[in-house]
Amino acid sequence: xxxxxxxxxxxxxxxxxxxxxxxxxxxxxxxxxxxxxxxxxxxxxxxxxxxxxxxxxxxxxxxxxxxxxxxxxxxxxxxxxxxxxxxxxxxxxxxxxxxxxxxxxxxxxxxxxxxxxxxxxxxxxxxxxxxxxxxxxxxxxxxxxxxxxxxxxxxxxxxxxxxxxxxxxxxxxxxxxxxxxxxxxxxxxxxxxxxxxxxxxxxxxxxxxxxxxxxxxxxxxxxxxxxxxxxxxxxxxxxxxxxxxxxxxxxxxxxxxxxxxxxxxxxxxxxxxxxxxxxxxxxxxxxxxxxxxxxxxxxxxxxxxxxxxxxxxxxxxxxxxxxxxxxxxxxxxxxxxxxxxxxxxxxxxxxxxxxxxxxxxxxxxxxxxxxxxxxxxxxxxxxxxxxxxxxxxxxxxxxxxxxxxxxxxxxxxxxxxxxxxxxxxxxxxxxxxxxxxxxxxxxxxxxxxxxxxxxxxxxxxxxxxxxxxxx
Amino acid sequence: xxxxxxxxxxxxxxxxxxxxxxxxxxxxxxxxxxxxxxxxxxxxxxxxxxxxxxxxxxxxxxxxxxxxxxxxxxxxxxxxxxxxxxxxxxxxxxxxxxxxxxxxxxxxxxxxxxxxxxxxxxxxxxxxxxxxxxxxxxxxx
Numbered sequence: 001x002x003x004x005x006x007x008x009x010x011x012x013x014x015x016x017x018x019x020x021x022x023x024x025x026x027x028x029x030x031x032x033x034x035x036x037x038x039x040x041x042x043x044x045x046x047x048x049x050x051x052x053x054x055x056x057x058x059x060x061x062x063x064x065x066x067x068x069x070x071x072x073x074x075x076x077x078x079x080x081x082x083x084x085x086x087x088x089x090x091x092x093x094x095x096x097x098x099x100x101x102x103x104x105x106x107x108x109x110x111x112x113x114x115x116x117x118x119x120x121x122x123x124x125x126x127x128x129x130x131x132x133x134x135x136x137x138x139x140x141x142x143x144x145x146x147x148x149x150x151x152x153x154x155x156x157x158x159x160x161x162x163x164x165x166x167x168x169x170x171x172x173x174x175x176x177x178x179x180x181x182x183x184x185x186x187x188x189x190x191x192x193x194x195x196x197x198x199x200x201x202x203x204x205x206x207x208x209x210x211x212x213x214x215x216x217x218x219x220x221x222x223x224x225x226x227x228x229x230x231x232x233x234x235x236x237x238x239x240x241x242x243x244x245x246x247x248x249x250x251x252x253x254x255x256x257x258x259x260x261x262x263x264x265x266x267x268x269x270x271x272x273x274x275x276x277x278x279x280x281x282x283x284x285x286x287x288x289x290x291x292x293x294x295x296x297x298x299x300x301x302x303x304x305x306x307x308x309x310x311x312x313x314x315x316x317x318x319x320x321x322x323x324x325x326x327x328x329x330x331x332x333x334x335x336x337x338x339x340x341x342x343x344x345x346x347x348x349x350x351x352x353x354x355x356x357x358x359x360x361x362x363x364x365x366x367x368x369x370x371x372x373x374x375x376x377x378x379x380x381x382x383x384x385x386x387x388x389x390x391x392x393x394x395x396x397x398x399x400x401x402x403x404x405x406x407x408x409x410x411x412x413x414x415x416x417x418x419x420x421x422x423x424x425x426x427x428x429x430x431x432x433x434x435x436x437x438x439x440x441x442x443x444x445x446x447x448x449x450x451x452x453x454x455x456x457x458x459x460x461x462x463x464x465x466x467x468x469x470x471x
Numbered sequence: 472x473x474x475x476x477x478x479x480x481x482x483x484x485x486x487x488x489x490x491x492x493x494x495x496x497x498x499x500x501x502x503x504x505x506x507x508x509x510x511x512x513x514x515x516x517x518x519x520x521x522x523x524x525x526x527x528x529x530x531x532x533x534x535x536x537x538x539x540x541x542x543x544x545x546x547x548x549x550x551x552x553x554x555x556x557x558x559x560x561x562x563x564x565x566x567x568x569x570x571x572x573x574x575x576x577x578x579x580x581x582x583x584x585x586x587x588x589x590x591x592x593x594x595x596x597x598x599x600x601x602x603x604x605x606x607x608x609x610x611x612x
Contacts, residue, residue, distance in 0.1 A: 120489065239500070244492065245576055258575035261488060265575075322577065324520050326492025 004041040007062045007199035008051060012036050014058035019382030021050035021059060026271045027146065031395065032385030042352040045145040046200040047271050047296045048305035061196040061306065064215040066225055069104050072188030074180050076172045077105040078165065078213070081112040081243070081251030082194040082301040084321060085314035086223045087230070093248075093321060097240040099226045099233035105190070107176065108240055112247030114168035116330040119246050119259030121161050121338040126260060126290055132157055134266075134281070134289040137256055139163040141201040142296040143274060144347060148206075151278050152349035157292075160343040162207055164250060165191055165198060167341050169212035187214075194219045194304030195297065207343035218306040244328040252315040253300030257293040259328075267293040269300055355397065369393040376406055383407045417452035420445060477505075477539040483523055483550075485532035488573075494535050495520040505539065507612070514610045515544050518590040521583040522548045522606055528569055528578065529553070530604060546591075546608045554600040562588065 017035040022028075029043035030050060037058070039050070050059040069075050077100045084093050097108045118139075126135055136157045138144050147154050162170075169189045176187045193199055193216045202213040249255030253269035266289055268277045274294045280286065297303035299311025302318065309317070332338065355369075356362035372393035379389070384405040386392040395401035404410045424445035479501065481494035499516045507515075519535070526533045530552025538545040555561050562584050569579035588594050591608035598604040 116489070244489075246489065249576070254575060261572050261576075263571045319577065324492075324495075324516060326490070326496045327576065328489035329493070329496070331487075331489065 004044075005200060005204040006039065006041060006044050006046055007196040007203075008039065008044065008046050008048060009060055009062060010036065010038060011058050011060055014056050016056055016058070017385075018056075019387075020053050020055070022385070022387045023382055024049050024053045025387065026275060027150070028387050028391050030387075031400075032382075042350070043149070045142045045149075045296075046197045047142040048196045049271060051196065051305050061199065061218070063193070063196075063199050063218045063221075063306070064190075065221065066103070066217065068190065068215045068217070069188065072214075073186040074106045074176055074182055075104070075188040075190055076107045076109050076176055077103075078109055078111050078168050078172060078189065078191040080165070080192060080194050080198075080219065080301060081110075081115070081248050081255075081318070082304060082307060082314065083192050083219050083222070083251075084112075084248065085251055085302050085317040086219060086307060086309045087317075090317070090321065092237055093241045093243070094237035094239060095230060095233045096226070098237045099229040101238070101240075102229040102233060103222075103225055107172075107179075109168050109172035109175070110241060110243050110247065111164045111168045111191070112243035112250060113241075113330040114171060114247075115164035115250040115256075116244065116247045116259070116328045117332060118161055118164050118167055118341065119250075119256070119328070120332055121341050122159060122256075122291075123260055124335075124338055125159065125161060126262075130290075134264075134286055134292045135159050136281075137291070137293045138207065139250075139256060140197065140295050140297075140301075141206060142197040142271070143294045144206045146271075146275070146296075147278065148347050149350050149352045151282055152351075153282055154278065155347055155349060157281075158347060160207065160346070162341050162343065163201075165201070165213065166205065166208065166211060170341075173212050189214045191216045192219055192222050193217065194301050194307045196305065197296065206347055207345055209345055219304070220306050220308045223308050242329045244326045244330075245322045246328045247330065248318055248322045248325065251301050251318050252311075253295050253298075253303075254293065255300065255318075257291060260291055262290055264289050265291040265293065267295075269295040269303070270298040271296045355394070365397045368397050372396055372403070375403075375409065377408045379408075381407075413452055417449060420448050420452065424449075475540055477501075479537040479539070481535040481537075483526050483532045483535060485527055485530075488527060491524055491527040492520055495523050498537055502539070502544075507544075511544070511610060511612060514590045515546070518587045518594075518608050518610065519546050519548075521586045521590075522546065522608070524578065525583050526550050526552070528573060533603075542612055544610045544612070546610075547605065548607075549603065549605045551603040554602060554604055555596065555598045556600065558596055558598065 015036045017032045017037060021037050022030045022032060026047060026049060027043045027045055029040045030037050051061060084096055100108050136154060136159060138159045172189050173187060189212055191213045199216045202211045202216050205211040246259040249258050254267040257265040257267045268274050274296060299315055302314035303311035354362060355365040373390055376389040384392045386395055392401060392406060396403060404413060427441055479498060483494060484490060495516055498519055499512060502512045502515060523535065526548060530550035533550030536547045560566055564585045565581040567579045567581035587608060592611050593609040596606050
C-alpha cells in the first residue's frame with residue numbers, strides 16, 4: 001500500500017502553467033515546473049481544491065466507471081448520504097436504492113446506515129475518554145491526512161473509529177458472503193463517492209491496513225446513469241433503506257456532531273476554516289468542547305467536488321428527506337460490538353515538512369531560508385512557480401529550485417549583465433590599450449557575462465535548460 | 472379476535488433516544504400494507520411522529536396505542552411526564568421548550584403540537600402537572 005497514493009492528478013497536455021491552483025492549494029503542494037503545475041505527493045491531501053479552481057480542466061480525479069461491475073459475480077452499492085441530495089423532488093430514499101438495483105447492482109448497503117453505528121460507537125467513546133476532549137472527527141480523510149503531516153500534537157485527539165464508508169464496506173461484505181457463499185474476489189463492494197479524498201482512502205486507508213472497498217464510482221456519473229431509471233423505481237420502490245435522521249444528516253456539515261447528541265461541539269467546513277480551527281485547537285483555545293467535526297469541503301460531503309448539486313441546496317434537500325424519519329434506524333445488537341469498528345492501525349506523524357535529517361542540518365537550512373526570504377521582494381506573485389516567496393526559499397534549500405526562478409532576482413541579474421556589457425563596450429573603446437590587454441579585458445568581461453548568463457537558467461520555464469558555457 | 476379492528480401497542484423508551492420515531496415508522500409501514508390511501512398515511516405519520524418525539528424529548532417516554540378500523544385510525548399517546556403547564560402557549564407555532572442538544576437534529580422549531588392539530592381530524596389533550604399527559608388523535612379514513 002502506497003501511503004502517498006493520490007486520486008488527484010495532472011493532465012499535462014491541458015495545463016497552462018498558470019498560478020491559480022498553486023495559490024489555492026491549502027498545503028502548498030503544487031509547483032509550476034517546466035511550465036506544468038505538478039503536485040508534490042507528500043504534501044497533497046486530496047482535498048480537490050485544485051480540481052475546483054482549474055479553469056482548463058487540467059486537474060483531474062481518478063475513479064472507476066460503471067463497467068467495473070462486470071468484474072464481479074455479485075456487487076453491492078454503497079451510496080453516500082450526499083448522493084440522495086443530488087436528486088430533485090425526491091420523496092423517498094428507497095426510490096434511489098431501488099434504481100441502483102435496476103442499474104445492475106445485486107444489493108445496496110447504505111453508508112448512512114453504517115453511520116448510525118459509528119455515531120453510537122462515538123457517543124460511547126467520547127463519554128469514556130474525557131482525557132482526550134475535544135475529540136476530532138476522522139470521517140473526512142483529507143482532514144486526517146492534514147493532521148498527520150501538520151498537526152502531530154492533535155493525533156492523540158483523533159476519534160479512532162473507522163469512517164462510515166469503511167464500516168459499511170465491512171458489513172456489506174459480511175452480508176454478501178453469507179448470502180452467496182462466493183469467495184472474496186468475486187464480490188464487488190462499490191462505493192459511490194462525492195469526492196476524490198475517499199477514492200484515495202479506498203487505496204490508501206487510514207486506521208486500517210486494507211480497505212474493504214473494492215472500487216469507487218463518482219456521484220456525478222452515477223447520478224446521470226440513474227436518472228432514466230428513477231421513474232420506473234418510483235412506481236414500486238422496494239423497502240431497502242434503514243437510515244434515520246442521524247445517518248442521513250451525516251451528508252451535510254454538522255450531521256456527524258448532531259448524532260452525538262451533545263451541546264459541546266463545533267462543526268467547521270471548508271479547508272481554510274478547518275486549518276484555522278486546527279491552529280486554534282493546537283494553541284488550546286477551546287475549553288469545554290467534547291467534539292470537533294471537521295469537513296474539508298464547504299457544506300460538508302454534499303460539497304464534494306464529484307457532486308452535481310450546489311452544496312447548500314443539497315443540505316436543504318437532506319433536511320427535507322430527514323424530516324419525518326426516526327432518529328436512527330440502525331442499532332448495535334450488543335454493546336460489545338463497538339470494538340470491532342475501532343482503528344486497528346494507529347495514524348502516525350509523517351514529518352514531511354522537516355527540512356533536514358537532523359537538528360543541526362535543519363537549523364542551517366532554516367537559516368538559509370530566512371536569508372533567501374530577505375532577498376526576495378515578498379510579493380508572493382507565483383511567477384517562480386511556488387505559491388509564496390517563503391515556499392520558493394524552502395524549495396531552493398531542498399535543492400528543488402534556484403534563485404533566479406524568482407523573476408525579480410532574474411531581472412536584477414539581467415540588469416547587471418547589461419551593465420557589464422555596457423562597461424565592456426566602453427572599456428574596449430577607450431584609448432591606449434594594447435591588443436594583449438584588449439584581449440585580456442575581453443576575456444574578463446566575457447567570463448563575467450557567462451556567469452551572469454548561467455544565472456538566467458530557471459527551473460520554472462520549459463525552454464530553459466541552459467548549459468553553462470565556460471571560457 | 473375482532474377482525475374489524477387492529478390494535479398496535481408501542482412502548483416509547485426514553486433510555487435510547489436514538490429509537491425515537493420508530494413507532495411511527497412502524498405504523499406507517501403497516502398502513503401501507505393495509506392499502507390505506509397515501510393522504511391518510513401521511514396525516515397519521517406526521518401527527519403520530521410529532522407526538523412520539525414530544526414524548527421522548529419532554530416526558531421521559533410512555534405508551535402509544537393505535538387502533539385501526541375501516542372508519543378511522545385512533546392514536547392514544549400516554550406519558551407520566553411533567554405535564555404541560557400552559558396548553559394554549561404550547562399550541563402556539565414557534566413556541567418550544569426543547570433543549571439545545573437535540574436542536575442540531577432539527578427539533579425545537581415549536582411546530583409539534585400545532586402540526587398534530589393540523590394533521591389530525593380530532594385531537595384532545597388531558598394533562599395534570601406532576602402526573603402526566605395523554606394526547607388522543609383521530610384521523611378519519
